[in-house]
Amino acid sequence: MTGNPQDTPTQERGRRRRAHLLTAAVDLLTEGGFAAVTHRAVAQRAGLPLAATTYYFTSRDQLLAEAFAQLVETELATTRHWTTRHGLTGLADQLATADRNRQLGLWELYVHAGRDPALQQIARRWTDGCVRIVADALDLPATDPRARLLYTTISTLWLEHIVEQRPLHDTRALLTTALENASHLA
Amino acid sequence: MTGNPQDTPTQERGRRRRAHLLTAAVDLLTEGGFAAVTHRAVAQRAGLPLAATTYYFTSRDQLLAEAFAQLVETELATTRHWTTRHGLTGLADQLATADRNRQLGLWELYVHAGRDPALQQIARRWTDGCVRIVADALDLPATDPRARLLYTTISTLWLEHIVEQRPLHDTRALLTTALENASHLA
């Protein structure tokens, strides 16, 4: 039988190929949104035959889910790195730097998680990770409601900036007053 | 030439048919998400032949855009009605009542607006409308940063509840402390 690993290939080359497909999927997701992540496009981007995608991933949904998970982890790492260097006030500047399309892809999948239980836990991972970053930056326990609440405004400001392309200085101003309010409550 | 109205048909029946197609599109959007809104599905749902969709709408994008606009207006009206009756504290209860799929459809299109300039102004209309509702409930001018900021946390809590299906009492608790904080700042 033509076996299907679907998880971790036993051979080295297979593992590399699988990873390659995954990053290709992430790239396509950021470029064209989630409709652009098709088997054929992914395979072509990775320089592999079409069948490789169905061989290493049982379905398009699984491929999308893993791409989402990878995207979440890398974005989380990026943001964490940024805040430990520049603090929460510097987040507005990261907004200016960040790859807008990448963020769009992430949010697309985030919302899509509402209709796909398999993605839901990844969505929660994203939210929890972001709250954690805010809490750490504030030297608060991860469960502190103040961190949670501050994150909610950061999140919306971020999303609005990405989607509606609101002027950066408005976002920055709102962010700083939100930070001031949070410190008053501390 | 077989003309194409694309905006407002001159005949009564045509106007009814167009509206019918639009609500069919909104329904499909809420049920199956954005990918479910196809010409064929919309036509079938409305009980009209396939060609009716291309006759009354120049493209699928236009159909989607108008469906989005309609969805935004009705949701805005619903929320406004709710808050004038129950105040902002009652929003958590509306969350329990609200049609989850409908909200998912709205957010799908909202994020999609990030890649489609035609949708972007509708997305802004959504945000501005929500901020306006919050400001009115607080008896603040629509431009008051406090209303704007309070809306940001409401928005994220709402979205998280819809997408991640977080427990309602957590959302409710966070919402009430957010409202308290806002009143302290007033």
Next chain:
DNA sequence: AATAAACTGGGACACCCGTACCACTTCTGG
């Protein structure tokens, strides 16, 4: 060295898509 398993890649299947076409009927303004 041989047997089984993993992997490869080309092709095919069945389906759904947006849109265009066009003969036809109904309506409406002059």
Next chain:
DNA sequence: CCAGAAGTGGTACGGGTGTCCCAGTTTATT
């Protein structure tokens, strides 16, 4: 009343999709 515009609906086209199949090749195990 009647030309021309508006509306109607069946059909077709070209293309992209996810998934499956299978003969062949490489790798790992006995």
